[in-house]
Amino acid sequence: MTFLELCQRLRKEVGAAGNGPAAVTSQSGEYARLVTWIRTAWQEIQNERRWAFDWVRGEVDLNTLDTTYPLPNDFDVWEADSLKFGTDKIEVVSWSELEPASTLSRVAIAPDGVLHLNIPPKADDILHFEYWRTPQDLVTASDVPRLPVRFHMVIVYRAMLQYALYENASEVAQQASLNEARLMNRMMESQLPAIDLPEPLA
Numbered sequence: 001m002t003f004l005e006l007c008q009r010l011r012k013e014v015g016a017a018g019n020g021p022a023a024v025t026s027q028s029g030e031y032a033r034l035v036t037w038i039r040t041a042w043q044e045i046q047n048e049r050r051w052a053f054d055w056v057r058g059e060v061d062l063n064t065l066d067t068t069y070p071l072p073n074d075f076d077v078w079e080a081d082s083l084k085f086g087t088d089k090i091e092v093v094s095w096s097e098l099e100p101a102s103t104l105s106r107v108a109i110a111p112d113g114v115l116h117l118n119i120p121p122k123a124d125d126i127l128h129f130e131y132w133r134t135p136q137d138l139v140t141a142s143d144v145p146r147l148p149v150r151f152h153m154v155i156v157y158r159a160m161l162q163y164a165l166y167e168n169a170s171e172v173a174q175q176a177s178l179n180e181a182r183l184m185n186r187m188m189e190s191q192l193p194a195i196d197l198p199e200p201l202a
Contacts, residue, residue: 014172049192069127078129
C-alpha cells in the first residue's frame, strides 16, 4: 500500500466519516490526524528493531588522491565486518583511533558523518560494504513503506492505537492491539536475524 492508501485504510478500519483522505497534504481535522498517525506509526516501527528490510549493500568509489568521501544519504550504521576494498578487508575504527599507515586498512566516520580513510588507496577501486538505512519518512502520497507488502497492515494497526487513545475508544484499542501483536510476531520471525542458540552441554 502507498502512504495514501494506508491513510485511507486507517479511516476505514476506525469507521471515520467520509471516503478520504484524498491526499496526504493540506488536510485538517480528523483526516490530518489520520495522516499523522500513519506517518508516526511507521517511524516508531522502524526505530524499534534493526529490520532486514533496512539492510542494503553500498559502495563508494575511491581514488588515489582523496581520503574523505560522502556516505549514502540513507546511511545509518555499518555492518562493520563487511567492508572490502577490492579483495582486502577493511577495519572500521572509531574516529579517534584512525591513524595513517602504509596501506589502506582502516576507515572511520568523522563526527560530521563523512567517511575518512587512513591513507589514500594505491589504485582506484570501489569500497564495498553492507549497512543499515535510516528510517524512511513517508512524505508523498505514492511513497511505499520498505517492509514487505504482507506486513503493511501492522502500520495501520499501530496507528489505530493512536486513534483509540485520542477518541477514548477501548474496543478499537483492544482490536488493534491484538491484530498488531499477531502480525508483528510474523514480521519479527521474517525480518529479524535468526538467534544462534548455544550447543547443549554434553
